[in-house]
Amino acid sequence: MADDAALDALYQEIILDHNRRPRNFRELPDATCSADGKNPNCGDALTIWLRFDGERVSDISFQGVGCAISKASASLMTLAIKGRTRSEAALIFEKVHNLVTGTALDAATAKELGALRALGGVSKFPMRVKCASLAWHALKSAMDVSESVVAVQTGAPTPA
Amino acid sequence: MSTSNSAPSGAHALAPRSDFPLLAAQPGLVYLDSAATSQKPRMVLDALTAYYTTHNANPHRGAYTLAANATQAYHDARRRLAEFIGVADTDTVIFTRGATESLNLVSAAWGRANVHAGDNIVVTRMEHHANFVPWQQLALTTGAEFRICELDAAGGIDLALLATLVDSRTKVVAFGQVSNALGTINPVTEMVRIARAAGTALVVCDGAQAVPHLRVNIDALGVDAYVFSGHKMGGPMGSGALVMRRALLETMSPYHFGGDMIEWVHDDTSTWNLLPHKFEAGTPNVEAAVGLAAACDYLDALGMDAVRAHEVALTAAAMQALTAIPGVTLYGTADAAGRSGVVSFSVADVHPHDIATALDVDGVCVRAGHHCAQPLMRALGAHSTVRASFWVYSTADDVTRLVAGVRAAQRRFADG
Numbered sequence: 001m002a003d004d005a006a007l008d009a010l011y012q013e014i015i016l017d018h019n020r021r022p023r024n025f026r027e028l029p030d031a032t033c034s035a036d037g038k039n040p041n042c043g044d045a046l047t048i049w050l051r052f053d054g055e056r057v058s059d060i061s062f063q064g065v066g067c068a069i070s071k072a073s074a075s076l077m078t079l080a081i082k083g084r085t086r087s088e089a090a091l092i093f094e095k096v097h098n099l100v101t102g103t104a105l106d107a108a109t110a111k112e113l114g115a116l117r118a119l120g121g122v123s124k125f126p127m128r129v130k131c132a133s134l135a136w137h138a139l140k141s142a143m144d145v146s147e148s149v150v151a152v153q154t155g156a157p158t159p160a
Numbered sequence: 161m162s163t164s165n166s167a168p169s170g171a172h173a174l175a176p177r178s179d180f181p182l183l184a185a186q187p188g189l190v191y192l193d194s195a196a197t198s199q200k201p202r203m204v205l206d207a208l209t210a211y212y213t214t215h216n217a218n219p220h221r222g223a224y225t226l227a228a229n230a231t232q233a234y235h236d237a238r239r240r241l242a243e244f245i246g247v248a249d250t251d252t253v254i255f256t257r258g259a260t261e262s263l264n265l266v267s268a269a270w271g272r273a274n275v276h277a278g279d280n281i282v283v284t285r286m287e288h289h290a291n292f293v294p295w296q297q298l299a300l301t302t303g304a305e306f307r308i309c310e311l312d313a314a315g316g317i318d319l320a321l322l323a324t325l326v327d328s329r330t331k332v333v334a335f336g337q338v339s340n341a342l343g344t345i346n347p348v349t350e351m352v353r354i355a356r357a358a359g360t361a362l363v364v365c366d367g368a369q370a371v372p373h374l375r376v377n378i379d380a381l382g383v384d385a386y387v388f389s390g391h392k393m394g395g396p397m398g399s400g401a402l403v404m405r406r407a408l409l410e411t412m413s414p415y416h417f418g419g420d421m422i423e424w425v426h427d428d429t430s431t432w433n434l435l436p437h438k439f440e441a442g443t444p445n446v447e448a449a450v451g452l453a454a455a456c457d458y459l460d461a462l463g464m465d466a467v468r469a470h471e472v473a474l475t476a477a478a479m480q481a482l483t484a485i486p487g488v489t490l491y492g493t494a495d496a497a498g499r500s501g502v503v504s505f506s507v508a509d510v511h512p513h514d515i516a517t518a519l520d521v522d523g524v525c526v527r528a529g530h531h532c533a534q535p536l537m538r539a540l541g542a543h544s545t546v547r548a549s550f551w552v553y554s555t556a557d558d559v560t561r562l563v564a565g566v567r568a569a570q571r572r573f574a575d576g
Contacts, residue, residue, distance in 0.1 A: 007521045011514075011572060020575055042513050042529050043543035065543050067511035068573065128517060 002124045010121035010128070011068065018072035023079055024061040033145070037064075037138030039130055044070045048078075048138045055085045067131050073119055074135035080116055086143060092116075093140055099123070100132045174470040175462055175552040181205065183553055190524040190558045195340055195369060195502050195549035197391045204394055207454035208447055218443055220420055230446060237449035238436070244456035245388075246377030247403050251435040254409070255449055258400030259368040260290040262387035263334075265402055265439065266364060267294035269415040270385075271332065274362070277303030279331040282361070284309045284317050285539050286339045286346070289532045291366040295334055304331065311539060315492055317346055319354060326358040333361045337376075338369035341531035341547065342492030343475070343502025345374070352382050362408075368392060372551065373471055373500040375464040378403050390448065394455035399448035402439070409435050416441035459552075467552055471501035474550045474559060478503045481563040487570065491540055501550030504531070507566060510573045512546045518569035524561055 002010075028034075028049035038045045046064025050057055060082050062074045077096075081089050095109055096116055102123035110117060122132040177183045180199045183191065191199060211233060217224070219231040242250040256262045271294075275281065281295045281304055299306035307325045312318040317335065326333055333355035338345050348365060355363045365383040370376055372393035378386045385408075390399030414421055414432055418441035423431040432438045459467065476496035482488050487508035493499060507515055516528035527547040530537045537543065548562055 002521055004521060007518060010517070016573065019573075040530075040534075043537070045543075067513040069514070125517060128513070131513065 006121070006124040010125060012118045012121060014076075014115060014118045015068060015072040015121070018075040019068035022062075022071050022075040024075065024082075025063060026061050027063060028059055028061045031059075031061075033142045035138040035142035035145075037134045037141075039066075039070070039134055042067065042131070044131065044134060046070065046074055046135060046138065048074065048135060048142060050139075050142050052086075055087075057081055057084055057086075057089060062135060066134070067128075069119075069122060069128055069131035070134045073132045076116055076119065077135050077139060080114070081139065089139065089143060093136055096136055097133065100129050171556040173553045173555045174466055175201070177553055179203070179458075180553055188523045190522075190561045192548040192550065192554070192558060192562060193525045193527050194372075194551035194554070195343075195392070195500075195547065196527055197397065198372060198394050198551050199553065200396070201394050201455070201458045203458045204396065204451045204454045208396065208451050211447055211450045216446075219446060220437070234444060234446045234449055237446075237453035240453035240456050241401065241449075244460065245371060245386075245401075245403065246379050248379055249406055252403055252406050252409060254402040254404070254436045254439045255444060256387075256400050256402050257398050257445075257448075258389035258391065259288075259366055259387040260389075262385075262400060262402035263290050263294050263364070263366065265415045266362075266385050266387075266404065267298050269412045269439075270362060270408065271295075271298040272302070273413060275299075275302045275304050275331045279329050280305035280307050280325075280327070281332040282307045282309060282322070282325045282330055282334070282355075284322075284335045284346075285311050286317060286342070286344065286536050287334070287336055287533065288340050288366065288368070289534070290368075291334050291336055291364075292535060295332060298332075308535065309335075315342070316344060317351070319347070319350060322351065323354050323357070326355055326361060328359040330355075330359055330361040332364060334364040334366070336366040336369065337381075338367075338373065338500045339492070339533075339536070340369045340502070341533040341536055341545070342504050343369075343499035343549070344492050345370075345498055345500060348381055348383070356382075369500055369502075372459075374468060384408060390452040390455060393452075394458055395452035396448045398445060399452040401452075406435065409439065414438055414441070418442045420444070462552055470552065471550050471554075472497050472499075474554050474556065475499050475501050475503060477556060478548060478550075478559045478562065481559060482566065485563070485567060485570070488566065491542070491545055501554070502547060503549075504545045504547045506542055506545050507570060509575075510569055512544045514573065515546050515566065515569050518572060519562070519565040522561065522565045522568070524558075524565050526562070 031049035032052040034049040036047050044066035048062040051059040060078045099120045100122050119132050122128045179201050182199050215229040215233045217227040217230040219234045239250050242253045281299050283295050296306050309322045363383045364385045367386050367388040371388040385404040387402050391397040421433050421438050421441040423433050489506050491504040512528035529544045
């Protein structure tokens with residue numbers, strides 16, 4: 001069982017702050033693409049919008065309901081992805097995936113992730129990894145099928 | 161604080177923690193998720209071991225004494241269970257993997273043969289998905305109308321509405337005896353009366369949250385089919401039963417085909433075994449049946465009236481303590497005596513999953529989510545709730561730990 005220190009690492013001040021005051025929490029009327037992320041197990045549901053200027057993400061936003069982890073993760077994601085190219089965003093996705101699933105990061109990657117490192121606290125809480133990754137899977141879907149609206153679900157554990 | 165030497169009701173566990181090996185091995189654990197599954201008494205675990213170490217053989221098949229003993233153990237378990245749930249006709253107790261399989265059996269074997277386009281099926285807003293989706297899908301495949309009875313202002317099933325939904329074309333009325341998400345105990349007798357008044361519907365009652373907590377006499381309820389799960393009442397996972405009127409079971413087609421359920425197998429057709437075997441294809445789960453019978457023994461030794469009184473006391477204490485916390489919203493009836501041992505709540509500005517994770521670190525196990533009742537959650541306007549649920553090993557100290565954990569989580573997530 002995770003201890004109090006792990007709980008403190010999960011709910012760092014930056015996570016709590018982004019939960020209370022999520023950044024870019026709005027619709028994007030002129031979005032190039034969007035995607036819904038849903039976790040039927042806990043009822044979390046969010047939509048992310050992306051506007052591309054060529055290969056570059058010129059704006060990104062999200063809205064929805066969810067736990068502190070899923071909201072903070074989406075909020076931090078919008079700050080990290082805005083201004084990045086499609087391929088840069090894909091690389092960040094991979095690194096965040098490794099981070100939340102507990103893969104050790106080298107110093108360069110850790111530095112590059114910056115504020116996103118706060119999401120690493122979930123690696124001690126297997127039941128919560130899906131919360132941190134929900135927005136990121138929605139991002140990936142939106143980019144993979146960037147001309148249409150798609151829905152993604154983070155599955156495990158299976159809802160009853 | 162009472163100055164007498166009698167502790168307040170619910171202060172101590174009804175059943176000693178030492179009866180439950182998992183709880184005895186983890187003294188700091190506060191298990192408040194018994195509505196999801198109960199912990200298992202040593203008596204049940206011992207019964208499983210005893211079966212495998214003394215009687216194990218394939219029942220109904222061998223000519224040797226050991227197989228006869230296994231057959232006897234399986235039949236004795238059915239008789240014991242029938243006695244516990246108030247069913248006189250033992251062979252109408254069909255062993256299944258639990259309430260979910262039982263409901264699917266009724267929906268498939270009875271429903272597909274009897275429900276047609278133009279008919280309707282009535283369920284309630286309060287149902288667990290297991291008593292909602294099989295009927296919804298039956299309606300979709302048959303072209304029947306699917307009707308949902310909404311809740312009234314007090315959060316109970318709207319009986320006046322129910323009376324208007326049930327008509328001469330209603331083929332099924334399905335409802336839970338106790339809500340898994342809210343703990344609400346529904347007025348089964350009145351609902352059966354309403355269901356019968358308008359026509360000839362099959363009345364199906366989901367007792368998964370009732371049998372572990374209330375004294376249930378199925379024969380007296382007057383329903384056509386009753387289902388429950390063994391794992392919520394101290395029995396093994398994968399145990400449970402369907403109880404259905406003999407006349408219905410005898411006219412229904414089998415649900416599964418295979419060994420044990422047949423009488424004669426000809427090249428081009430087959431005939432079916434007698435009840436209950438007709439609905440128990442394949443090698444039966446004797447272990448589950450024997451364990452479930454032991455759970456009945458365990459609960460009878462405690463006394464179901466004592467179980468009920470213990471849970472009401474704890475539920476009342478939890479409701480009172482949680483209501484006193486600013487920002488906490490309770491769902492379901494305000495009357496603790498109208499509930500099984502369930503308290504469902506939310507905390508302003510803190511998501512239920514964050515509450516559950518914080519409580520987990522304190523060793524307190526609660527359920528957070530939609531409790532397999534998404535249609536109900538929509539009506540409540542809640543994406544999810546925190547649910548604490550009690551059973552025989554729960555104590556007033558468990559409630560104290562829950563409340564302290566909720567307050568601590570509130571402080572952690574407080575703004576500023």
